Amino acid sequence: MPSYQARVRFVPTDKEIYNDETGVAMKGADILKQLRINNLWRNDREGKYFGVMFDGQTFKFREGQEIVVPVEIARHLRRMSAVCIGSDKLNGPLLPCLEIAETFDLMSPKIVEVKTTPTTCPICQIDQQTFPALMRHQMEEHSDVFKPVKKESKIRSTITDEVLED
Numbered sequence: 001m002p003s004y005q006a007r008v009r010f011v012p013t014d015k016e017i018y019n020d021e022t023g024v025a026m027k028g029a030d031i032l033k034q035l036r037i038n039n040l041w042r043n044d045r046e047g048k049y050f051g052v053m054f055d056g057q058t059f060k061f062r063e064g065q066e067i068v069v070p071v072e073i074a075r076h077l078r079r080m081s082a083v084c085i086g087s088d089k090l091n092g093p094l095l096p097c098l099e100i101a102e103t104f105d106l107m108s109p110k111i112v113e114v115k116t117t118p119t120t121c122p123i124c125q126i127d128q129q130t131f132p133a134l135m136r137h138q139m140e141e142h143s144d145v146f147k148p149v150k151k152e153s154k155i156r157s158t159i160t161d162e163v164l165e166d
């Protein structure tokens with residue numbers, strides 16, 4: 001099952017959004033301004049929000065916040081967020097006031113590159129600066145990790161002894 005999620009938010013105020021209908025680019029700020037002109041803000045205990053309905057549920061968008069939803073819902077919310085631009089509330093061009101900031105797969109782990117030096121402890125990823133310090137650090141801080149290695153080598157040598165005796 002694909003589990004693509006998307007971050008949905010208001011269009012950034014400084015972003016230019018091109019309008020296919022009018023051929024004019026508009027600033028995100030102008031689209032958001034239109035929310036007030038068209039009286040689309042609502043209020044609840046947490047403050048003002050722009051609500052978009054989906055499947056009987058109201059998704060509340062607030063300034064400075066993003067909502068993470070499955071991609072299919074994100075596309076729907078964006079489509080439903082079209083705001084009529086200008087003073088003509090019936091015939092003005094429609095532009096969405098929401099955008100999909102990023103889509104990502106929840107099931108695939110994000111790979112983050114960790115920069116390490118030769119003296120970085122492979123267990124806790126803390127650089128010990130020198131090799132003697134790294135050795136000391138590993139014996140003191142990770143003795144539990146290093147003990148089984150010793151035991152294992154003892155077992156191996158025992159097995160080898162037995163094989164040799166045969």
Ligand SMILES: [Zn+2]
Pocket residue numbers: 121122123124125126137138141142
């Ligand atoms: Zn360590």
